[in-house]
Amino acid sequence: xQKKSMKRILVTGGAGFIxxxxxxxxxxxxxxxxxxxNYFTGSKDNIRHLLNNxxxxxxxxxxxxxxxxxxxxxYNLACPASPPYYQYNPIKTMKTSIxxxxxxxxxxxxxxxxxxxxxxxxxxxxxxxxxxxxxxxxNVNPIGIRSCYDEGKxxxxxxxxxxxxxxxxxxxxxxxxxxxxxRMNSNDGRxxxxxxxxxxxxxxxxxxGTGTQTRSFQYVDDLIEAMLxxxxxxxxxxxxxxxxxxxxxxxxxxxxxxIDLTNSRSKIVFLPLPGDDPKQRQPDIxxxxxxxxxxxxxxxxxxxxxxTIEYFKTL
Ligand SMILES: NC(=O)c1ccc[n+]([C@@H]2O[C@H](COP(=O)([O-])OP(=O)(O)OC[C@H]3O[C@@H](n4cnc5c(N)ncnc54)[C@H](O)[C@@H]3O)[C@@H](O)[C@H]2O)c1
Numbered sequence: 001x002q003k004k005s006m007k008r009i010l011v012t013g014g015a016g017f018i019x020x021x022x023x024x025x026x027x028x029x030x031x032x033x034x035x036x037x038n039y040f041t042g043s044k045d046n047i048r049h050l051l052n053n054x055x056x057x058x059x060x061x062x063x064x065x066x067x068x069x070x071x072x073x074x075y076n077l078a079c080p081a082s083p084p085y086y087q088y089n090p091i092k093t094m095k096t097s098i099x100x101x102x103x104x105x106x107x108x109x110x111x112x113x114x115x116x117x118x119x120x121x122x123x124x125x126x127x128x129x130x131x132x133x134x135x136x137x138x139n140v141n142p143i144g145i146r147s148c149y150d151e152g153k154x155x156x157x158x159x160x161x162x163x164x165x166x167x168x169x170x171x172x173x174x175x176x177x178x179x180x181x182x183r184m185n186s187n188d189g190r191x192x193x194x195x196x197x198x199x200x201x202x203x204x205x206x207x208x209g210t211g212t213q214t215r216s217f218q219y220v221d222d223l224i225e226a227m228l229x230x231x232x233x234x235x236x237x238x239x240x241x242x243x244x245x246x247x248x249x250x251x252x253x254x255x256x257x258x259i260d261l262t263n264s265r266s267k268i269v270f271l272p273l274p275g276d277d278p279k280q281r282q283p284d285i286x287x288x289x290x291x292x293x294x295x296x297x298x299x300x301x302x303x304x305x306x307x308t309i310e311y312f313k314t315l
Pocket of ligand 1: 012013014015016017018019036037038039040041042043061062063064076077078079080081082096100118119120121175176177178179180185
């Protein structure tokens with residue numbers, strides 16, 4: 001028998017970077033967690049330390065097929081998140097976003113679970129509004145090499161909204177901005193992990209374009225806090241809500257910071273920009289602050305980078 005206060009929670013993509021931190025936090029709060037993953041980009045190594053916990057269950061499953069379990073809450077994270085992986089099989093990426101959302105929404109409907117979608121700042125595309133507010137509809141290329149991810153995530157948001165309007169499913173949508181931290185995949189081409197690995201190996205640090213394009217970086221613990229707060233909001237608040245760190249840095253500043261923190265001898269080199277790379281991305285988090293009990297990122301870039309660098313040193 002489950003304890004009364006204990007919730008049974010399904011996390012899809014739970015063996016990934018963000019999912020593993022989420023599983024860890026949900027378990028630490030006394031919940032029963034089912035982690036579903038097909039290990040496309042995730043790894044058992046990310047959750048190995050949780051396997052002895054009796055409240056943790058690990059299921060190898062692909063969310064493009066239906067899955068069933070009696071749960072109170074679902075966090076839908078399953079989806080490759082970095083360009084080399086989501087472009088490896090773009091049709092599969094779309095299927096994961098769309099069939100995955102439909103299968104999880106169908107489950108939420110049947111078992112009356114609350115369901116949270118891990119959407120993305122990529123729904124804003126190359127934004128004409130800066131910083132991005134939730135009411136901005138975005139500037140997305142529907143036929144480019146990033147579209148399988150961007151449009152897949154946009155379609156998933158549509159499905160969430162329609163299951164809510166048509167079937168009263170209790171949904172929550174968060175739009176996650178660039179997040180980094182321990183257990184990021186070391187070779188998935190994301191900028192923070194790329195720079196750290198290059199700096200630790202003393203290799204050239206590659207910047208695409210001139211390095212003046214900006215990004216904002218959120219440490220993973222800040223994101224997890226926002227996810228739990230979002231799930232706990234009253235049913236009438238469904239989002240979408242931006243979750244990210246508005247502190248903006250150029251790629252050049254980030255590279256220099258990482259070189260300093262690792263005492264690296266690496267030099268910075270410049271390569272041509274890949275297709276559809278957004279020039280600027282920064283969240284407006286006014287709504288998150290208002291609706292998520294005053295939530296705002298609390299971990300400074302330097303502090304988060306130090307923890308991430310420590311993790312990469314252990315690999
Ligand atoms: N990391 C970021 O900066 C960021 C930003 C915006 C949105 N997100 C979203 O957050 C979620 C988690 O991202 P992450 O950075 O942890 O990436 P990740 O690649 O580490 O995690 C994704 C997980 O989903 C699993 N997965 C992929 N396809 C699957 C399928 N068909 N069936 C079952 N499992 C599948 C992978 O094996 C992996 O464990 C993703 O949905 C991503 O789009 C992440």
